[in-house]
Structure formats: structure tokens, C-alpha cells
């Protein structure tokens with residue numbers, strides 16, 4: 610089975626290509642390096658011990674799809690390629706609507722034109738906003754989006770669902786990721802944040818590495834056990850494996866339509882202070898931090914109920930928060946040494 614991975618040089622895409630290979634799938638990657646580097650391809654090749662089939666191209670261009678689909682017989686697509694900076698999406702919404710939504714519509718049109726019927730889509734727990742009850746299940750309501758980025762995930766989920774409804778043999782799954790962190794334990798691939806990281810773990814590791822000032826903990830007056838906000842941090846390798854499980858489920862569907870969506874998290878909520886403590890335990894290093902005001906737009910707490918993905922995808926996490934933070938630190942050390 611040959612799987613096309615859009616955004617295959619990116620953080621989650623690169624780890625997923627490795628897990629697809631481990632599971633016996635052939636892969637074809639497409640990326641335009643708008644938020645990644647060619648070294649990620651070399652890293653993947655070193656881990657899997659063979660060359661990858663790679664196309665440099667913009668998935669917002671019809672010509673990219675025509676070239677890919679005329680040269681490769683693709684059985685399914687995992688669609689990671691998108692922009693993901695929440696703050697930038699507020700400042701430049703059209704950049705996000707074009708790259709995340711228009712390119713997804715074009716992909717679906719091209720899938721229809723070339724008869725490619727299986728799709729896994731990268732969605733986000735951002736679709737839940739602040740859920741009324743925790744842990745959040747897939748039956749929780751989708752809330753009005755807090756940012757253009759979040760809106761692109763909601764709209765793409767709806768576009769994909771409607772495409773399945775209208776198309777006799779189309780199979781698709783949306784995976785709602787919680788907070789992916791960490792890196793492959795080979796430290797040959799990992800996350801490459803551009804500029805000052807907005808996300809907790811890359812800022813923390815850069816701070817400890819001396820590249821940034823002390824970590825600002827955004828708010829300690831939330832209604833949580835220690836007052837800091839709670840999230841569900843998942844190791845990127847566990848997240849990558851969920852895509853293999855999702856593809857296996859899609860590929861064994863009988864003729865006819867299939868659409869479903871799944872939470873992909875650990876099921877455990879961790880506060881910002883929990884992350885700091887776990888990082889210190891994993892590395893033996895001290896985190897220099899200070900409490901700052903809440904960050905605008907942040908929800909208090911969100912973590913996943915993964916019963917549905919455990920039962921239907923047959924997937925569960927294997928790594929701990931400490932594993933993920935240790936791997937994130939090893940990756941950070943490697944980046945400093947470059």
C-alpha cells in the first residue's frame with residue numbers, strides 16, 4: 610500500500626512517515642518547506658535506512674497534484690500540510706484560509722479526479738474550545754472557533770464529512786490531536802519552531818538551553834489543582850502511530866462511505882507546573898520560570914477521553930510525559946550543537 614503524506618517533512622509528518630515504514634507501508638512525501646527543512650528528509654532516511662520518495666511542491670497548486678497522481682499510484686493520503694501558528698492566523702486570516710482550507714478543497718477535488726478514496730486529516734482539540742465536562746469525548750460539542758486557525762480545522766472537518774456524504778466510495782478519518790511534544794529518540798527528527806516559540810515545551814527547552822529568558826508561566830489563578838492551565842501532552846511518536854491505526858481502519862472498510870473522528874491524546878491532564886516538574890525529573894536540570902498574567906485566548910483545561918480511539922482504532926499511548934520531555938530536551942541539545 611502506498612501512502613501520500615502531505616507535509617511529510619514537518620514535525621508530526623516526519624515521525625508518521627517513520628511509523629508508516631515500520632508498519633510496512635510505502636510512502637510518498639510532498640512538502641514545500643514553508644515550515645520545515647530538507648534535513649528532515651535525511652533524518653527520516655537515516656532512521657528507516659532507505660531513500661524516501663519525495664516531491665517538493667505546494668499542495669495549493671493543481672500542477673503538484675497532477676504530477677503526483679500521474680506518477681504515483683496512491684492508496685491513501687495523510688494530510689498534515691497546513692499552517693499552524695494561532696497568533697499569526699489572527700493577523701493573517703486569509704493566509705490560513707488559503708493554505709489550510711483552499712488547498713484541502715483542491716486536494717479533495719484531485720482525489721475525486723484520480724480516484725483516491727482514503728484520507729486521514731490532521732485536526733485539533735482546539736475544535737472543542739473549553740469543554741463543559743472533562744475529559745472531553747468525541748460527543749462533546751464543537752465550539753465556535755477562537756481563531757482563524759481553529760476555524761480552518763473545523764471547516765476542513767466539515768468539508769471532508771460532506772465530501773464523504775456525497776461520494777459513494779470515500780473513506781475519511783479526522784484525528785483531533787491534543788498537544789504533541791517530544792521527538793524521535795534517535796534525535797534525527799523533531800520539531801523546528803520558527804522564531805520565538807509560542808508553545809510551552811519548545812519555549813521551555815530553549816529557555817533551559819540559554820537561548821531565551823526565563824519561562825513565563827501564563828497564569829496561576831486558574832481553577833485547577835495548582836492554579837496553572839491543564840493540557841494533554843502526547844509524545845509525537847505515539848501520535849504518529851495513531852495515523853497507522855487510522856489508515857488500517859480506513860483500508861479495511863467495505864465499499865461505501867465511511868467518516869469518523871477520534872481524540873488522540875493520553876487521557877491525562879498535566880498543568881504547566883506538572884510539565885516543569887516532569888522536565889526537571891527527566892533531565893536533572895532546573896527550569897527558571899516566573900508567573901505572568903494569563904495568555905489571552907487560553908482555555909483553562911482540556912484533556913482527552915481516548916476510549917473511542919482505544920476501542921475502535923485499537924491504539925493507545927506507550928510513552929510517558931517524562932519520556933516526551935527527555936526526548937524534547939535531547940532534540941534541543943542536538944539543535945544547539947548544529
Ligand code: NAD
Nearest residue numbers: 616619620621640641642643644645667668690691731733
Ligand atoms: P509543521 O509545520 O511542522 O508541518 C507542516 C508541514 O506542512 C511543514 O513541513 C510545511 O512546510 C508543510 N506545508 C505547509 N503548507 C504547505 C503547502 N501548501 N504545500 C506543501 N507543504 C506545505 O506542523 P505539525 O506540527 O507537523 O502539524 C501538522 C498538522 O497537524 C497541521 O495540519 C497542524 O495544523 C495539525 N496539528 C498540529 C498540532 C501541533 O500542536 N503541532 C496540534 C493539532 C493539529
Ligand code: WQD
Nearest residue numbers: 695733735807808809810812825826827838840881904907
Ligand atoms: C500550553 C500551556 C499556555 C507557553 C496550541 C494551539 C492548539 C494546538 C496546540 C494546533 C497553556 C502555557 C505556553 C509559555 C506558558 N495546535 N504556556 N508559557 O495553547 O494548548 O495549544 O498548540 O492545533 O491549537 O492553540 O499549547 O503549548 O501554546 O500552551 O505558560 O511560554 O502552556 O498558557 O496553558 P495550547 P501551548
